[in-house]
Amino acid sequence: MNSPNIDAINRIQTLQLNGLTPRERLDEALEALPSPGSQLSEAQQATPTAGELVEPIQRINDVMRERGIEFDISEDSSRVITRVIDRDSGDVIRQIPAEEVLRIAEQLQDMRGQFVSLEA
Template sequence: MGPLPLDSASASLPTPSTQTLTPRQELVNKLSQLTTQESQAPASNTITKEELVEPIQRINDVMRPRGLEFDVSEQSTRIITRVVDRDTGDVIRQIPAEEVLLLAEQLEEMQGRLISAEA
């Protein structure tokens, strides 16, 4: 019995695009693909503050007895986590801290000013 004929649909010869890539080249290719996919994704993936209220309330109902509270920042849609003393109700720690929230707000304002000044 002689060699079997190759079906062009089932067998492919190596082409320059399927050559072995270095790990760096593979990483660059994947990042490029992800960037392209992300830029083409619809903007409807963003979550609004109103959509977060109900889930955060449910989480708080479960976690508050354990000394954890979650909240949405008034200025932005950042999630704030607080570790609270269960006996006194005092905030032991807040993540991100108030100072960090103020700094982020100021940076956003400065960025807006820079963009409008350049335009």
Template sequence: MGPLIIDSTTPPLVAALPQERSRIDTHSAKIAAITEAPSDAEQTTKDALIEPLQRINDVMRPRGLEFDISEHSSRIITRVIDRETGDVIRQIPAEELLQMAERLEELQGKLISLQA
């Protein structure tokens, strides 16, 4: 790939800025909606998942798999468990990643409130 040639027919980047600003505002609104407290619909969905997860766990625990819902982020957590000792061999996503995601969500809330 050769060098980028810029001449008088190349549209300036400044012309795209209003469109980009609109996209940024739209994304900021979506992020704000996500970081707000869970709505009744989200809570209902989480409650609706509890019973099916219990049935799946009844079938999969003897095979060394367990599923759970994260309390803070409503993410599904999968654990591979040693059937003999009951120790967790692997958790997906890892506990560290769940904590990191929680901290990032907190920071997003702070950034949005500072910009507003």
């Protein structure tokens, strides 16, 4: 069973192969989205695992690498990391979320449950 994210990527690639203009592809993609206020199925509400994101991220990276944008999955927290790369030198210009933010989030995750007072 494909995740909704993989289905959306496949739909976009199919639209690109049909020779549609960018505006037509946008209109088709917007029509495929659920309407506001509609109920999502359980499969659509489920958060994808890091393993489910590997293939779509690799495909996105193949397309975006030439523009200096790279996506990755954090091994510790399974967060998607976006990097803007200098195409000439290969240096990271900006990373979102920043390394510091990832470290803080990891420390907060480790400390979760330690802030609860046992006395009322």
